Amino acid sequence: MASPGRIGVTDPPSFELPEKARATAARAIDRGLCSECFGRLFGRLGHGLTNPERSRRVTDALGHAPLGEGPECPVCGGLFLRIPTWVERCVRAAEGVEWHRFTCGSRWDPERLAREEALWIEVGTEWGESARSAFNRELGKKVEAASGAAGGTDRPDVVFLADLTVGRVEVTVLPLYVRGRYRKLDRTLPQTRWPCRRCRGRGCTTCGGTGKTYPTSVEEIVAAPFLTATGAETSRFHGMGREDIDARMLGRGRPFVLELVRPRTRTVDLAEMAGELARDPLGRVEVLDLAPSEGPEVVRVKEANPEKSYRVGVVGEVPVGKVNEALNLALSQAIAQRTPKRVAHRRSDRVRTRRVVAARVVEATEGRFTLDIRTEAGTYVKEWVEGDDGRTNPSLSSLVGVPLKVEFLDVLEIHDTEV
Ligand SMILES: [Zn+2]
Ligand SMILES: [Zn+2]
Numbered sequence: 001m002a003s004p005g006r007i008g009v010t011d012p013p014s015f016e017l018p019e020k021a022r023a024t025a026a027r028a029i030d031r032g033l034c035s036e037c038f039g040r041l042f043g044r045l046g047h048g049l050t051n052p053e054r055s056r057r058v059t060d061a062l063g064h065a066p067l068g069e070g071p072e073c074p075v076c077g078g079l080f081l082r083i084p085t086w087v088e089r090c091v092r093a094a095e096g097v098e099w100h101r102f103t104c105g106s107r108w109d110p111e112r113l114a115r116e117e118a119l120w121i122e123v124g125t126e127w128g129e130s131a132r133s134a135f136n137r138e139l140g141k142k143v144e145a146a147s148g149a150a151g152g153t154d155r156p157d158v159v160f161l162a163d164l165t166v167g168r169v170e171v172t173v174l175p176l177y178v179r180g181r182y183r184k185l186d187r188t189l190p191q192t193r194w195p196c197r198r199c200r201g202r203g204c205t206t207c208g209g210t211g212k213t214y215p216t217s218v219e220e221i222v223a224a225p226f227l228t229a230t231g232a233e234t235s236r237f238h239g240m241g242r243e244d245i246d247a248r249m250l251g252r253g254r255p256f257v258l259e260l261v262r263p264r265t266r267t268v269d270l271a272e273m274a275g276e277l278a279r280d281p282l283g284r285v286e287v288l289d290l291a292p293s294e295g296p297e298v299v300r301v302k303e304a305n306p307e308k309s310y311r312v313g314v315v316g317e318v319p320v321g322k323v324n325e326a327l328n329l330a331l332s333q334a335i336a337q338r339t340p341k342r343v344a345h346r347r348s349d350r351v352r353t354r355r356v357v358a359a360r361v362v363e364a365t366e367g368r369f370t371l372d373i374r375t376e377a378g379t380y381v382k383e384w385v386e387g388d389d390g391r392t393n394p395s396l397s398s399l400v401g402v403p404l405k406v407e408f409l410d411v412l413e414i415h416d417t418e419v
Helices: 019-028 035-040 051-062 079-093 110-123 131-147 218-230 270-278 296-303 320-331 381-386 396-400
Strands: 101-107 158-163 168-173 176-184 234-239 248-261 285-293 308-315 335-338 351-354 356-365 368-375 405-414
Touching: 019 051, 019 110, 035 051, 035 131, 079 131, 079 158, 079 168, 101 131, 110 131, 131 158, 176 218, 176 296, 218 234, 218 248, 218 270, 218 285, 234 296, 248 285, 248 296, 270 285, 308 381, 320 356, 320 368, 320 396, 335 381, 368 381, 381 396, 381 405
Parallel strands: 101 158, 248 405
Antiparallel strands: 158 168, 176 248, 176 285, 234 248, 308 368, 308 405, 335 351, 356 368
8 A cells, every 4th residue: 555655755857768768658659558558667767846847847858749548548547636526535435534544545456567567568657656556656746635634654644545446535533542540449340341141242142131240340441432432333451460350450450452443433532431430420440640642552551571560368277477487488488380270261271480579467457368469470479379279389277277258359559650
């Protein structure tokens, strides 16, 4: 896909016709080409000229009359004269959608491309520009003029594909991205939409026709005002990892990127969105640091492996001195953690080595204690405390020699912005 990349060239036009090119011109001049197609044979000679202007320089040099615009041209058949129609088609195809940046491409039938290729061989040009690249560029310039939007490959809002084989423009509306951090204050909320296992989202008696296992999710709560404001068809939620449904997400929250698919409006007041989210009467989710984002940030968020801090409530008959001793020991050794039973159905069964980076008891009463711990990314904290029937080794339970049970778990911090 070519971009209208020559827009903005400001050097004074220049053109010189080498002897070899003069011979090519002589072979091509009487073939009934239009000035656009004739000029394009010399497209890579000189700069700052349109192809018809180039054609004029060449015909002048040969002492030949200027060539016409020629709807009868054997190469393009007058295609370049019909660019205004293609501009209208582009603008119409994107009606009802907000766009400020765009890219143009085109689909050609092979026959038309072959005609040009044959001509190049017959006349022997080394300087030709393909009709497709010239068409894309000229279309881009004229769409810019008609719409006030900026052409180019840099972060387009829409991509136009002029399909010359059927005379139609297809438009692709690119997603809109917003990033932020969420805090989850509720122990019944999954991070993303959770389709009903039985009906896979179609709706059945098990899910009461909703198609969902849980009535709502962080994703749905966060996306709701954005879907309304942008008219997007749907959303995708990319979190930097996820917490268990029954774990709260506290501290500065968890980074996410919200992807709005096929938005009709791209100008969104983020402060207003934050305000709407803050008005959730149930206060289940809080959103911080909303900011515009770009597609590549999704990858960064998905691939980040930050350490995490947790607060863990534990039930177990063990003196606090013994817990402290065990924690000291735990910090000095690696943990071999086999994929937990509870996630074995969706993760491959293997043993990973993880570390607890810091740990301390923050509260202890009879038969209960609360820990703050910081771990490497990917550590299964519940299993590290309880042992998972020996699948995590050593576990806190094995170190204190007493069965332990996690009563609650909160994520206190995702350490993504620390080195
Ligand atoms: Zn032509
Ligand atoms: Zn169902």
